Every structure is written in C-alpha cells, then in structure tokens.
Amino acid sequence: MTEPVLALDSVRKSFGALKVTDDVSLSLAPGELHALIGPNGAGKTTLVHQISGMLKPDSGAIRFRGEDITALTPEKRARRGLARTFQITSTIASLSVLENVALGVQAKAAHPLSLFRNAASDAALNRPALAALEAVGLADRADVPAGRLSHGEKRALELAMALALEPAAILLDEPLAGVGREEGERLIELLSSLKGRYAMLLVEHDMAAVFALADKVSVLVYGRVIASGDPVSVRADAGVREAYLGEEG
Numbered sequence: 001m002t003e004p005v006l007a008l009d010s011v012r013k014s015f016g017a018l019k020v021t022d023d024v025s026l027s028l029a030p031g032e033l034h035a036l037i038g039p040n041g042a043g044k045t046t047l048v049h050q051i052s053g054m055l056k057p058d059s060g061a062i063r064f065r066g067e068d069i070t071a072l073t074p075e076k077r078a079r080r081g082l083a084r085t086f087q088i089t090s091t092i093a094s095l096s097v098l099e100n101v102a103l104g105v106q107a108k109a110a111h112p113l114s115l116f117r118n119a120a121s122d123a124a125l126n127r128p129a130l131a132a133l134e135a136v137g138l139a140d141r142a143d144v145p146a147g148r149l150s151h152g153e154k155r156a157l158e159l160a161m162a163l164a165l166e167p168a169a170i171l172l173d174e175p176l177a178g179v180g181r182e183e184g185e186r187l188i189e190l191l192s193s194l195k196g197r198y199a200m201l202l203v204e205h206d207m208a209a210v211f212a213l214a215d216k217v218s219v220l221v222y223g224r225v226i227a228s229g230d231p232v233s234v235r236a237d238a239g240v241r242e243a244y245l246g247e248e249g
C-alpha cells in the first residue's frame, strides 16, 4: 500500500466537556482528494485547525510525509509542504493578485522581510507566483488589486497562494462558501484539474461538489468519523443517510 501523505492517528480535542474531535483517524494518499463532510458544528474546521497547527490536539498524532508534526507550528508545517486555504478570505485587498502570491512564495523561501517591498519585481518570487496564477486561470488578472476580484476569483487566488508553496498536500476549508453557482462550477472544474497532482483534504458543504470531486469521503458527526470510503458506498451507508444525508434525498 502507498504510504499516506497525511495520517491522523486517534486525534482527540475537547473544549471543556465538549468532545470536538473524538478519536479521529484518517489518511490522505498521494494525489487523493479526500472530502470531509458533516453537519454544522461536527468539528470539521477544528480538525483542519489541528492538522494545520493552529490548534494542538489533546492526544493522538498527526504524521505528514512520514514525520510526526503534531508539535510543529503552522509555519513549519507549511514549509514542509502542508498548505491550507481559509474559510475566511486571507488575501490582502490593496496588493495586486501577483503580489499576494509572491508574498506567499517569499514566506516559504524565508527571505528577509525587507525584501517584501520589492516582491513584485523579484523574478525569483514572481516566476513561481505566475505559474500558480496560470494554474488557477488568474494570470490575466495578475496586476489587479486583490480587493477588486469577485468572490470566486478570490477563492482561486487563495488556491494559487497554496499552490505557490509547491505543497505535497492542501487543506481546503469550504472553498465554495459564498460563491455563486457559475463561479462555483468554475472552481469545481479547477479543483478537478488539480486532482491527482496534489493530495487534497476538502471540507465542503456543497454535496454535489463533494460527490463530483472526491475519491474518498469521510463523515464526521459530533467529532467522530462515522463512515469513510468511496463516495458511492458512503452515500449508501444507512448511518450516514440517517445522520446527515437523509435530508438530501
């Protein structure tokens, strides 16, 4: 069996008496798109925070490319190739699209901060930044201030920022949230075009998108994984239908 890129082993996290992550084990294979679904408050974002390093699990281990990263800071995880996009837009509105991505490339390269002013003219930063913009279809918007992008374009920009880190895995927290139907369809196509090249853990409420994209689906309810497997068998799982998908028909 292929060694997973990312593996969670019995991860637990409580806030007071509330078990938000209750003995979660799951893995992400190279090039796999693994969707994590579950009702509001199931603990998906809290789990993503633990994987990215913003929150520390109470117990359990998180391994990335064979290394135990449970105690590493988010920055160290990112430098090792674990990228994430945010549920809340994380771009800088006044900077150009290209500068936003170049900033991410710079952070990875750990250049001194003083270089930031010259980021847009630094070919070493711009080349990978432009390549990432091309990959998400935003190259022709490179000089536009990020604040002028549409919702969908901002989501694509965040994805470009993740891709510019040359990640081995990307955590996608609700990339379709707040995006209209047409732009949503474009984003689904974009994610589909990245499939196989990057391992992706996708948290998403849009079930049509999840079932169109995912190689594997895990269902989180009250912090526990109640089902995990290929989309067809998860969709047919009686427990999943009762707990979550029932209302979707």
Ligand SMILES: Nc1ncnc2c1ncn2[C@@H]1O[C@H](COP(=O)(O)OP(=O)(O)OP(=O)(O)O)[C@@H](O)[C@H]1O
Pocket (backbone or CB within 6 Å): 015, 020, 038, 039, 040, 041, 042, 043, 044, 045, 046, 047
């Ligand atoms: N810092 C915190 N302190 C206390 N409780 C928290 C904290 N963060 C999250 N929670 C609680 O943990 C539970 C899981 O929240 P989380 O945001 O991870 O769920 P989710 O599955 O991502 O939900 P949604 O789909 O609505 O984004 C919720 O009951 C939430 O109120």
